Amino acid sequence: MLIRRAEKMTGQPMQMDGVRDVTMRLLVGREDGAPTFAMRHFTVAPGGHTPRHQHPYEHEVLILRGQARVEEDATHHELRAGDAIFVPPDVVHQFENTGAEPLEFICLVPIQFDCGDGTCRPTPGS
Amino acid sequence: MLIRRAEKMTGQPMQMDGVRDVTMRLLVGREDGAPTFAMRHFTVAPGGHTPRHQHPYEHEVLILRGQARVEEDATHHELRAGDAIFVPPDVVHQFENTGAEPLEFICLVPIQFDCGDGTCRPTPGS
Numbered sequence: 001m002l003i004r005r006a007e008k009m010t011g012q013p014m015q016m017d018g019v020r021d022v023t024m025r026l027l028v029g030r031e032d033g034a035p036t037f038a039m040r041h042f043t044v045a046p047g048g049h050t051p052r053h054q055h056p057y058e059h060e061v062l063i064l065r066g067q068a069r070v071e072e073d074a075t076h077h078e079l080r081a082g083d084a085i086f087v088p089p090d091v092v093h094q095f096e097n098t099g100a101e102p103l104e105f106i107c108l109v110p111i112q113f114d115c116g117d118g119t120c121r122p123t124p125g126s
Numbered sequence: 127m128l129i130r131r132a133e134k135m136t137g138q139p140m141q142m143d144g145v146r147d148v149t150m151r152l153l154v155g156r157e158d159g160a161p162t163f164a165m166r167h168f169t170v171a172p173g174g175h176t177p178r179h180q181h182p183y184e185h186e187v188l189i190l191r192g193q194a195r196v197e198e199d200a201t202h203h204e205l206r207a208g209d210a211i212f213v214p215p216d217v218v219h220q221f222e223n224t225g226a227e228p229l230e231f232i233c234l235v236p237i238q239f240d241c242g243d244g245t246c247r248p249t250p251g252s
Contacts, residue, residue, distance in 0.1 A: 034212060037163040058162065
């Protein structure tokens, strides 16, 4: 059994095109022996955002603190602590901090995804 | 994209041997199209607990509110809001509310598990 607290971990700045002021902490990942999915903790500074992108695997998100807006294709949804969000594979999405305080959420991903050609690759950040 | 709040959902009492005062809300599950894993929200009343059991699939848990103790085989760990817990497959475990307020946590499971004979079954509560 593994027990971790995000606040005691050193965050890694998210390095990806289109990211602004996002830090990630891998709470449970592949290297911990997670067989199926990984739990990541994200902190987004006011005005910051994740990349606007899509990928062939899902997200399951829970907002922990702060105010957010998520883009889903051309529409937006306002989010706050307690909201759970399922982003299916291949849906364009972006999470943005619209508040004055840090936005915190967890985002879970499968540890691998099907590349569409019968092979699987490790999911980035898992 | 699916957005849900646990507090707006009707909870289902957890029906299982060894459970006391536990309510579940399925935030994201198989019937929502989740392809790999499911996010469930649990509320445990003071003095309540999940069953002491083991199964051939993992849990990834995040404590949201309250005080908990988790049993891992013969040892115990004290938990509070912000703790992430990885329970690997086949580890005996039990979550207990040790505080005076409701305990809330999310617990994620794979949507299916290998029965060990080459077949897979849907994970209960996914």
